[in-house]
Amino acid sequence: MRHLDCEDVLREVWSYLDGEVEETRFLEIQAHVEECAGCGPRYEFQRRLIMIIQTRARQGYPIPETLRQRLFRLLE
Amino acid sequence: MPQQESAAVAEDRERFTALITEHLDGLFRTALRLTRNRANAEDLLQETFLRAWRSFHTFKPGTNARAWLYRILMNAHIDAYRRTTREPDIVDQDDVDEFYLYSKVQESDEFRRAGNPEEALLSQLMEADVVGALEDLPESFRAVVVLADIEGFSYKEIAEILDIPIGTVMSRLHRGRRQLQVKLWDFARRAHYVRADGNAPSTPGGAGR
Numbered sequence: 077m078r079h080l081d082c083e084d085v086l087r088e089v090w091s092y093l094d095g096e097v098e099e100t101r102f103l104e105i106q107a108h109v110e111e112c113a114g115c116g117p118r119y120e121f122q123r124r125l126i127m128i129i130q131t132r133a134r135q136g137y138p139i140p141e142t143l144r145q146r147l148f149r150l151l152e
Numbered sequence: 153m154p155q156q157e158s159a160a161v162a163e164d165r166e167r168f169t170a171l172i173t174e175h176l177d178g179l180f181r182t183a184l185r186l187t188r189n190r191a192n193a194e195d196l197l198q199e200t201f202l203r204a205w206r207s208f209h210t211f212k213p214g215t216n217a218r219a220w221l222y223r224i225l226m227n228a229h230i231d232a233y234r235r236t237t238r239e240p241d242i243v244d245q246d247d248v249d250e251f252y253l254y255s256k257v258q259e260s261d262e263f264r265r266a267g268n269p270e271e272a273l274l275s276q277l278m279e280a281d282v283v284g285a286l287e288d289l290p291e292s293f294r295a296v297v298v299l300a301d302i303e304g305f306s307y308k309e310i311a312e313i314l315d316i317p318i319g320t321v322m323s324r325l326h327r328g329r330r331q332l333q334v335k336l337w338d339f340a341r342r343a344h345y346v347r348a349d350g351n352a353p354s355t356p357g358g359a360g361r
Binding site: 086091122124125130132133135139143147150151 | 165168169176177179180181184185194197198201202205250251253254257270274277278279281282283286298300301302304306307322325326329332333
């Protein structure tokens with residue numbers, strides 16, 4: 077099997093971070109990223125970026141209590 | 153026997169309430185991102201709630217309740233809004249790659265001065281920036297990005313929720329994330345100039361505060 081190069085690894089960044097690559101591939105990429113000074117920081121940055129997007133976008137939007145009550149009254 | 157009938161309905165109502173309660177925050181948040189408008193988001197959530205209740209008898213216990221609810225939300229959204237608003241043509245930014253934001257930070261003198269430029273940028277991204285960037289995405293990209301990045305669904309679940317092939321999920325997600333980075337860079341750069349050296353922005357002739 078051909079060894080992964082940086083281009084291969086960078087192309088799969090999203091699938092990898094999303095947990096959407098199969099086990100063998102995952103381990104290959106993981107090993108490369110841990111060693112590689114070029115890919116390592118890029119992977120880390122993308123991981124943090126998605127994490128921050130999620131944290132920020134989830135902040136402060138609970139369903140308003142009045143709306144919740146209105147919804148459940150529809151069931152009566 | 154009306155007595156029995158109402159007991160069955162009461163039981164259904166109880167099961168439905170238990171099922172939907174834990175997902176209401178997520179559904180509301182997603183409705184806000186889809187409609188970009190508080191009043192429309194409330195309407196969309198109400199429509200979703202009613203449709204879910206009406207088709208609750210078709211829901212199979214033990215299957216993915218969350219995906220089922222989001223699918224109803226998406227369909228209600230499409231029915232309500234997509235027929236009134238035409239999606240503008242999607243312009244793909246071919247010069248933008250997956251690592252747009254990382255590259256921009258690396259190239260930026262302002263951020264490099266911060267010592268840890270990546271962290272300087274990421275810690276600066278505020279809720280309003282992220283929400284603003286999300287809301288600027290074309291609708292079809294936004295739906296996929298919200299489901300993946302905010303709500304944490306897998307590619308397969310998103311494909312089922314939106315009724316599109318997994319390949320389409322991936323391409324929209326990747327393109328959406330690229331565009332998101334372009335927007336976030338705009339916000340971050342603007343904010344950074346403002347906060348540089350800890351001073352207020354030097355507006356010409358402005359007295360400052």
